[in-house]
Amino acid sequence: MRGVVIHAPGDIRVQxxxxxxxxxxxxxxxxxxxxxxxxxxxxPYRGIEEVSSxxxxxxxxxxxxxxxxxxxxxxxxxxxxxxxxxxxxxxxxICRAGYQSxxxxxxxxxxxxxxxxxxxxxxxxxxxVATPGQPDAGLLPSLMAASDVLGTGWFGAVAAxxxxxxxxxxxxxxxxxxxxxxxxxxxxxxxxxxxxxxxxRQEMARRFGATDIVAERGDDGVAVIKDxxxxxxxxxxxxxxxxxxxxxxxxxxxxxxxxxxxxxVSHDVALPGLELFFAEINMLGGPAPVRRFLPELIExxxxxxxxxxxxxxxxxxxxxAAEGYRAMDERRAVKVLLTP
Amino acid sequence: MRGVVIHAPGDIRVQxxxxxxxxxxxxxxxxxxxxxxxxxxxxPYRGIEEVSSxxxxxxxxxxxxxxxxxxxxxxxxxxxxxxxxxxxxxxxxICRAGYQSxxxxxxxxxxxxxxxxxxxxxxxxxxxVATPGQPDAGLLPSLMAASDVLGTGWFGAVAAxxxxxxxxxxxxxxxxxxxxxxxxxxxxxxxxxxxxxxxxRQEMARRFGATDIVAERGDDGVAVIKDxxxxxxxxxxxxxxxxxxxxxxxxxxxxxxxxxxxxxVSHDVALPGLELFFAEINMLGGPAPVRRFLPELIExxxxxxxxxxxxxxxxxxxxxAAEGYRAMDERRAVKVLLTP
Numbered sequence: 142m143r144g145v146v147i148h149a150p151g152d153i154r155v156q157x158x159x160x161x162x163x164x165x166x167x168x169x170x171x172x173x174x175x176x177x178x179x180x181x182x183x184x185p186y187r188g189i190e191e192v193s194s195x196x197x198x199x200x201x202x203x204x205x206x207x208x209x210x211x212x213x214x215x216x217x218x219x220x221x222x223x224x225x226x227x228x229x230x231x232x233x234x235i236c237r238a239g240y241q242s243x244x245x246x247x248x249x250x251x252x253x254x255x256x257x258x259x260x261x262x263x264x265x266x267x268x269x270v271a272t273p274g275q276p277d278a279g280l281l282p283s284l285m286a287a288s289d290v291l292g293t294g295w296f297g298a299v300a301a302x303x304x305x306x307x308x309x310x311x312x313x314x315x316x317x318x319x320x321x322x323x324x325x326x327x328x329x330x331x332x333x334x335x336x337x338x339x340x341x342r343q344e345m346a347r348r349f350g351a352t353d354i355v356a357e358r359g360d361d362g363v364a365v366i367k368d369x370x371x372x373x374x375x376x377x378x379x380x381x382x383x384x385x386x387x388x389x390x391x392x393x394x395x396x397x398x399x400x401x402x403x404x405x406v407s408h409d410v411a412l413p414g415l416e417l418f419f420a421e422i423n424m425l426g427g428p429a430p431v432r433r434f435l436p437e438l439i440e441x442x443x444x445x446x447x448x449x450x451x452x453x454x455x456x457x458x459x460x461x462a463a464e465g466y467r468a469m470d471e472r473r474a475v476k477v478l479l480t481p
Numbered sequence: 482m483r484g485v486v487i488h489a490p491g492d493i494r495v496q497x498x499x500x501x502x503x504x505x506x507x508x509x510x511x512x513x514x515x516x517x518x519x520x521x522x523x524x525p526y527r528g529i530e531e532v533s534s535x536x537x538x539x540x541x542x543x544x545x546x547x548x549x550x551x552x553x554x555x556x557x558x559x560x561x562x563x564x565x566x567x568x569x570x571x572x573x574x575i576c577r578a579g580y581q582s583x584x585x586x587x588x589x590x591x592x593x594x595x596x597x598x599x600x601x602x603x604x605x606x607x608x609x610v611a612t613p614g615q616p617d618a619g620l621l622p623s624l625m626a627a628s629d630v631l632g633t634g635w636f637g638a639v640a641a642x643x644x645x646x647x648x649x650x651x652x653x654x655x656x657x658x659x660x661x662x663x664x665x666x667x668x669x670x671x672x673x674x675x676x677x678x679x680x681x682r683q684e685m686a687r688r689f690g691a692t693d694i695v696a697e698r699g700d701d702g703v704a705v706i707k708d709x710x711x712x713x714x715x716x717x718x719x720x721x722x723x724x725x726x727x728x729x730x731x732x733x734x735x736x737x738x739x740x741x742x743x744x745x746v747s748h749d750v751a752l753p754g755l756e757l758f759f760a761e762i763n764m765l766g767g768p769a770p771v772r773r774f775l776p777e778l779i780e781x782x783x784x785x786x787x788x789x790x791x792x793x794x795x796x797x798x799x800x801x802a803a804e805g806y807r808a809m810d811e812r813r814a815v816k817v818l819l820t821p
Contacts (some may be wrong), residue, residue, distance in 0.1 A: 256629065411754060
């Protein structure tokens, strides 16, 4: 099969890779209907994360089951499925508490590389959720989004306890931040403030339900949020970047007793203990347990209640993956869908 | 009146101070029935916090109202009252959400110095809670504890979501940690693990309801907690020290999706972002909003349901405050009660 491999920062190639096969009786193999490029794929692309040897890329996926292991009970070949970027058994104590991304058997799909024509999915019964039927082509981008960016934005909004009566601020205007805006509105938030300087992303944030846009960043952005909230700060803040500046912007934008959900993968972040102590905010973050939300998200997409697939503003054939990485790196595209 | 003043690290003096009087119409003045020395008073005593000039000490207090300002509505001279170490209006949006220690008008009682015979209490209606009647002398230590250490340990246990079915670990065996043990049990926790190497404190932890004692510290302590919890970590962890080591011990002892409440005042703590991200735990900490819990705590004490006053293992006249500081500094006493 064909698949995307990174050889060095900036060096993305589409090449022949070994066809995946069942390794464990709990595995399934799927044929991808779509895959995509994640903001987090840009860290190694930009050399901020080390690339020590050639490695397959991609951890988001939707597609059709082609083969199942002997122990797979809930799926059959032909099922159309969506899964999370962490494989999980969905039965351990951590999964049952709703934290499937930290399952005792958690397996990172990035190690498999789903920017490819086929992929092995470990722990298939726990990881994959079948759609109610075969989706129309028009639903593919939104189902694709559910695999990571929608689920991650949703977790950020849930962790920030977005809900009725709440003012929610979102730090970060990438696909995850934009979908945190959508999530906050779906969860009933009264006011949703998107922090973005980028006109096209501001417009998308408004389409997803942002009531306000704040272009200022850092402590200037914090000051605007305080001005908008009677000096107190937002009830709920979602952090979707992962830098020191964005984390502190999020901490400082949250009112005492408020909730901050942080879903941007941390890079060189150190949180000052004393400031965190006196901030007195509830914090929850980490790799999103997307599996917790998938049944609900698939239903909302299937019913056309939400259209998160709009974040894909560029679609390319898998063979042109390198151009997709360039477009995202240069911020010409919010998120790139790849068709295998 | 007589009151405690710190002149330099290690230099505690009891001296004449000006009698407090009503400055604002929302003030009350109380005559202290008891006051005490806090673990946090040891930071300047040890020179870890700077002592730039002579300063009054103490922020915990119980006593009798002697005078009220013109706007005080809910209290009258003669009432016996307990208050928190933060004065708060108890009416602002932050107070109503239960975070009175971060009230928009919050005033730190440490700036007033309650290791004295009398004290001015700002925002008296919001800050003070009257007991159902005049307390027996035997209740004074427990009511005194409610003013800070019990309320702080209680907040730590609530922030850690201690409750039925939960395994709770407490890092720190000072008065706050010991009372977090009591709180966790009262809140219905199934298993309460006190982390302590000190035989006398271990014994007190058991009296307060600890089911297990772990003497190991740091990552050795974490390993023991993991062993006791099927490799997962505790559901709930209370941090009651405030150092880098104790914070990381608490983070690492909490299972993914679990809750950590941190109430030790942070000193030179920096939390690594990436580790926090992958820990995926709920965190809440800060100066305890003791006022939220005071009505409930006073009732539990009044009914003799709890006896937190046991943490006071040394009682001295106010005039001997310097000896009280020495005893706590040398860990000869858990907590010292001072009688004015």
